[in-house]
Amino acid sequence: MKSVFNKQFWTRNETLVAVVIILFCLIASASDPRFLSATTLTDLLRASIVLGIFAIGAMLVLISGGIDVSFTAIAVFAMYVATVLTLGTIPSLPWYLIFTLSILIGAALGALNGLFIARFGLPTLIVTLGTLSLFRGFLLTFVGSERISKLPPGMRDFSRSMLARGTTESGNFYALPLAFAALVFVVVLTWFILHKTMLGRSIFAIGGSEESARRIGINVRATQFFVYVYVGALAGLAGIIHGSLGRMADPFSLVGLELSVIAAVVLGGARLTGGYGTVSGTLLGVALIVLVQNSLIVIGIPSTWQSVAIGLLILIGTGLPAWQAKRAAEQAA
Amino acid sequence: MRILASPEWRLAIITVAVFALMAALSPERFLSEGNLVSMAFQFPEFAILALAMTLTMMTGGIDLSVIGVANLSAVVAATLLASFAPAGIGTVESLPWLALAYTSALIVGATAGAINGLLVARLALPPILATLGSGLVFTGFAVALTGGSAVMGFPESVAWLGNSRMFGIPVPLIVFTLLAYALHFLLTRTSFGLRATLYGANPLAALYAAIDTSKLLLRVYVISGALAAVAGLVIMSRANSAKADYGSSYLLLAVLIAVLGGVNPYGGRGRVIGVVLAVLSMQILSSGLNMLQVSNFARELIWGALLIVVMLINTVDWSERRSKQPEVQGKVTGESS
Numbered sequence: 094m095k096s097v098f099n100k101q102f103w104t105r106n107e108t109l110v111a112v113v114i115i116l117f118c119l120i121a122s123a124s125d126p127r128f129l130s131a132t133t134l135t136d137l138l139r140a141s142i143v144l145g146i147f148a149i150g151a152m153l154v155l156i157s158g159g160i161d162v163s164f165t166a167i168a169v170f171a172m173y174v175a176t177v178l179t180l181g182t183i184p185s186l187p188w189y190l191i192f193t194l195s196i197l198i199g200a201a202l203g204a205l206n207g208l209f210i211a212r213f214g215l216p217t218l219i220v221t222l223g224t225l226s227l228f229r230g231f232l233l234t235f236v237g238s239e240r241i242s243k244l245p246p247g248m249r250d251f252s253r254s255m256l257a258r259g260t261t262e263s264g265n266f267y268a269l270p271l272a273f274a275a276l277v278f279v280v281v282l283t284w285f286i287l288h289k290t291m292l293g294r295s296i297f298a299i300g301g302s303e304e305s306a307r308r309i310g311i312n313v314r315a316t317q318f319f320v321y322v323y324v325g326a327l328a329g330l331a332g333i334i335h336g337s338l339g340r341m342a343d344p345f346s347l348v349g350l351e352l353s354v355i356a357a358v359v360l361g362g363a364r365l366t367g368g369y370g371t372v373s374g375t376l377l378g379v380a381l382i383v384l385v386q387n388s389l390i391v392i393g394i395p396s397t398w399q400s401v402a403i404g405l406l407i408l409i410g411t412g413l414p415a416w417q418a419k420r421a422a423e424q425a426a
Numbered sequence: 427m428r429i430l431a432s433p434e435w436r437l438a439i440i441t442v443a444v445f446a447l448m449a450a451l452s453p454e455r456f457l458s459e460g461n462l463v464s465m466a467f468q469f470p471e472f473a474i475l476a477l478a479m480t481l482t483m484m485t486g487g488i489d490l491s492v493i494g495v496a497n498l499s500a501v502v503a504a505t506l507l508a509s510f511a512p513a514g515i516g517t518v519e520s521l522p523w524l525a526l527a528y529t530s531a532l533i534v535g536a537t538a539g540a541i542n543g544l545l546v547a548r549l550a551l552p553p554i555l556a557t558l559g560s561g562l563v564f565t566g567f568a569v570a571l572t573g574g575s576a577v578m579g580f581p582e583s584v585a586w587l588g589n590s591r592m593f594g595i596p597v598p599l600i601v602f603t604l605l606a607y608a609l610h611f612l613l614t615r616t617s618f619g620l621r622a623t624l625y626g627a628n629p630l631a632a633l634y635a636a637i638d639t640s641k642l643l644l645r646v647y648v649i650s651g652a653l654a655a656v657a658g659l660v661i662m663s664r665a666n667s668a669k670a671d672y673g674s675s676y677l678l679l680a681v682l683i684a685v686l687g688g689v690n691p692y693g694g695r696g697r698v699i700g701v702v703l704a705v706l707s708m709q710i711l712s713s714g715l716n717m718l719q720v721s722n723f724a725r726e727l728i729w730g731a732l733l734i735v736v737m738l739i740n741t742v743d744w745s746e747r748r749s750k751q752p753e754v755q756g757k758v759t760g761e762s763s
Binding site for chain 2: 160209213214215216218219220222223224225226227228229230231233234238352355356359365366395397398399400401402403404405407408411412415416418419
């Protein structure tokens with residue numbers, strides 16, 4: 094743990110984002126005292142489940158030196174196909190089996206990304222831009238383009254299970270869905286993979302320098318392939334959670350969210366050049382994006398400015414460290 | 427078989443093949459004058475965006491903000507025309523207003539491009555990130571200016587840029603041809619083009635060759651922004667309105683066309699003629715599919731598949747070249763990443 098008095102601590106992205114979040118909450122609670130309540134907290138936590146799972150996946154890709162914009166299409170594809178398959182075969186399937194199905198579909202689509210990127214060495218942005226429209230186009234053309242609101246009972250059961258629920262003193266109802274546990278699980282699992290396994294060290298290594306990683310004997314292709322399969326599986330999970338919580342399988346949803354997710358990850362300090370990124374930073378980035386998306390109005394900024402706010406946050410949050418690094422390099426030279 | 431080694435020749439063959447296929451599948455409708463003319467009106471708007479993408483990709487960058495810039499420029503021009511120009515004026519009286527609106531749009535585009543250029547050159551932000559963030563900001567300004575709704579109610583002369591003909595040729599096609607030729611000239615006949623290509627091939631070598639890389643990148647992104655503004659004006663003219671979220675599918679299309687046209691996304695290689703051929707084959711495919719009553723979603727599917735297939739074909743060639751000069755290729759990708 095770095096000391097609070099250390100200069101490095103204050104120039105880290107995580108610290109900057111945390112300070113912005115605290116300032117945001119202070120201003121928000123000053124202008125509207127109801128902001129500080131269990132209801133707001135659980136609403137924000139609920140909003141951060143899907144975004145958070147996506148962000149953890151996107152962070153892993155950034156650490157490995159790539160970028161993925163197709164995960165929202167994978168999520169909506171896996172969610173919709175899993176729902177349609179369940180309804181068409183055994184509608185009474187319990188939720189965890191439907192979830193497994195969605196995760197497997199997501200992993201399979203991720204494997205396709207992995208194949209193009211790891212096997213053929215194509216640029217990650219171009220490949221995932223391509224698969225984004227490939228998956229979405231396939232889903233809407235061949236599977237279906239209708240919203241399904243009559244979900245399998247298993248998914249409805251899941252959306253009704255809560256981790257915590259109750260009523261605040263002022264009489265407002267609050268509830269935290271079971272799905273939040275999935276985010277916690279994903280966070281712990283990813284942290285474990287990144288920091289406690291050889292695989293995690295390999296992901297950092299190929300992001301830092303692919304050639305160096307290859308020369309010290311890391312199987313670059315297998316590692317890259319794993320990253321995209323894992324991200325696909327996470328996307329499948331996020332998709333089915335999104336469908337269950339929204340109580341609707343909507344093939345038009347989610348796609349378009351990818352830029353906000355990447356914004357959250359980049360704000361949290363992960364570098365687009367690879368080799369660096371932290372789980373805690375990513376979660377802080379997600380928290381900030383969720384705050385901006387849901388509560389901008391509370392601090393007196395109209396919601397039409399939301400996209401400007403997120404864009405500026407990305408530019409400042411990434412520009413500041415980049416500028417500092419450039420100055421440091423110039424001073425050293 | 428040597429003809430197949432050049433991406434431009436390969437593309438020319440693909441273009442002719444797609445044209446022949448569509449003409450064979452539905453000759454009376456596809457080959458009708460109406461269809462050919464309507465194709466010529468349709469493609470210039472995204473083709474101009476592809477030109478902007480080509481230029482930035484030549485330097486190993488990318489401009490993901492083109493749609494945001496196009497819409498912001500169009501919204502500014504549209505707001506000027508709709509709120510300040512007197513309603514119901516004739517063509518001649520509206521010309522000064524039109525000039526003012528178009529100039530403002532170009533200034534907005536160039537300024538937006540300059541912001542991108544500063545972010546990439548001065549702050550050394552990766553182009554993907556810089557233009558992703560700035561694209562959100564530009565789109566956001568367009569949303570904030572309009573409140574998210576479309577701006578309408580222009581003098582009739584606005585329609586000229588996108589909908590009329592000069593000497594029987596659609597005006598947007600003329601605009602695109604001029605811009606494509608200008609970009610071709612810029613890339614092949616000027617020192618700016620040579621330096622941009624060299625920077626894309628090897629940024630470090632460009633720096634050692636005493637090229638002012640900051641100034642170079644700034645210019646590249648300013649031109650890209652101005653091109654996006656022109657595309658925005660064409661879209662505005664054709665839609666007879668301006669809105670913050672027009673043309674959102676054009677971003678993928680612009681990247682696809684540039685890559686299909688043989689521009690190396692790592693920088694240093696690409697020709698305008700290839701991009702023009704890619705535009706033509708995409709439009710022929712798109713119109714043909716439309717005639718065969720294929721849905722928009724299927725078109726998205728085909729575009730995505732095409733992008734990946736083309737990349738795969740191009741890699742086969744690069745890997746052959748790479749095996750001859752392994753060190754050089756390794757350095758290029760190492761520096762640009």
